[in-house]
Amino acid sequence: MRAARRRTAAVVAVALSATLLSGVLTGCVGPAPARTAGGTRTAAAAPTPSPTPTVDAVEAYARQRLANMTLRQKVASLFMLHTPGTDPAALRGYVDRYGVGGMILMGDNIPATPAELAAQTAAMSASDPGLPPLIGVDEEGGDVTRLGWDDQPGADTLRSQDPAATRDAFARRATLLKQAGISVNFGTVADVTADPASFIADRVLGTDPGAAAARVTASVTGERGTVLSTLKHFPGHGESEADSHHAVPSTAVSKQDWSTRDAPPFQAGISAGAELVMFGHLAYTQVDAAPASLSAAWHRILTDELGFRGASITDDLRMLQDTGLPQYQDPGENAVQAIAAGNTMVLDVLPAGGDPDALIDAVVAAVQQSRIPVAQIDADALKLLELRRSLSAEE
Structure with a gap:
């Protein structure tokens, strides 16, 4: 997302083996032993988890919902959009009007207190509590x-500390987000670079593949x-200094070198259970001249080679428009290609006056013109319905 949107409100071959990493993290997971009045040590009682639907129930619910959705409703559910402001009623109205599957909160959505933010997010889910939107x-x-x-x-501090510090920081951060009603954190930077001139340098969790992967x-373990x-x-900004907020960074790095230098942190995060992968607007020209966010080749690599089976999401598509390149000035066409x-x-943080209906209509038209298979829309919509349903406390 936009590096310029900084601190607001007042202000991942893995070189380390799985054995080493688990050794670093062992001892900090699970309840600590407790001592009874008589001095005998017993396991502390685990907290009672919040009720969540079973996997089978989630799938059944999602399939039933999908069967009752129009094509336009399915397409709308594939968008995560943004509208400014902190008025709960207005935010709820936006979700209800466009039927989007998610909303991203930017600095202009964050009120002064956690309680106010929790009220906003609760309002955004109130119309359909059994299927809340993803709030990122x-x-x-x-x-x-x-x-x-x-x-x-953040990473600027954590990359010089033991990985356990990263886990602890992201665990506490995840708790803050959940308390505020936020369900998705775009928080784990898996890019890796040792180049201080790179725009991503201050945000990487490691300057070499092993350190970043650990x-x-x-981070994923902490949020889990x-x-x-x-x-x-994905596939990683570390091979170019250029800032994707103003250009489409390009690199001629080979696929083999990418696999060695840039893939390990992503592979590690996938193995740890990350539910989403965000595609960056950057081109590895030895694989595809198109930015990865618009590249079927990179999506195949993620699924077929790295084994990712979760949900993929673009970085903010508005960034492509902001490059000024003529081929990216139609937001609807960008969404279709994505x-x-x-x-x-x-994901699209629309500018003032941006039209969500136009985005949705463009993708619907592309499906009707056979540019996008109906089966693909159904599969994507089902995956997101399952993800959203899994967040609901309803059985």
Whole structure:
């Protein structure tokens, strides 16, 4: 997401083996022993988890909902959009009007207190509590912090500390997000670079593949079961200094070198259970001249080679428009190409006056013109329905 949207409100071959990493993290997971009055040590009682639907029930519910949706409703559910402001009624109205599957909160959506934010997010889900929208935020810590009350360190601090510190910071951060009603954190930067001139340098969790992979794993582990984790920005910004907020960074790095230098943190995060992967607007020209966010080749690599089976999402498509390149000035066509390439969900922070209906209509038309298979829309919509249903406390 936009590096310029910084601190607001007042302000991942893995070189480390799985054995080493688990050794780093062992001892901090699970309830600590407790001592009874007589001095005998017993296991502390685990907290009672919130009720969530079973996997079979989630799938059955999602399939039933899908069967009753129109094509337009399915397409609309593939969008995560943004509208400014902190008025709960207005935010709820936006979700209800367009039927989007998610909303991203930017700095202009964050009120002064956690209670106010929780009220906003609750309102956004109130119309259909059995199927809440995905509510996402960029909460990395450090340079990219949306919640002014998040005092946990970011990558600039964590990459010089033991991976356990990353796990702990992201666990606490995830708790803050869940308390505020936020279900998706676009917070785990899996890019890796040792180049201080790179625009992503201050945000990476490690300057070499092994260090980054260890802390990406720790980040996902910390968030696990509290919020949905996102790995970004696939396939990795570390091979170019250019900023994708103003250009489409390009690199001639070979696929083999990418597999060695850039893939390990993403593979580690996937193995740790990250539910989402965000595709970046950058081109590895030896694989595809198109930006990865619009590249079917990179989506195949993610699924077939890295084994990812979760939901993929674009980085903010508005960034492509902001490059000024003529081929990216039609937001509807950008959305069509993104879904056709294989993204499960499209993220677009529309500018003032942006038209969500136009985006949805463009994708519907592309389906009707056979540019995107109906079966693909159904599969994407079902995946997101299952993800959203899994967030509901309803049985």
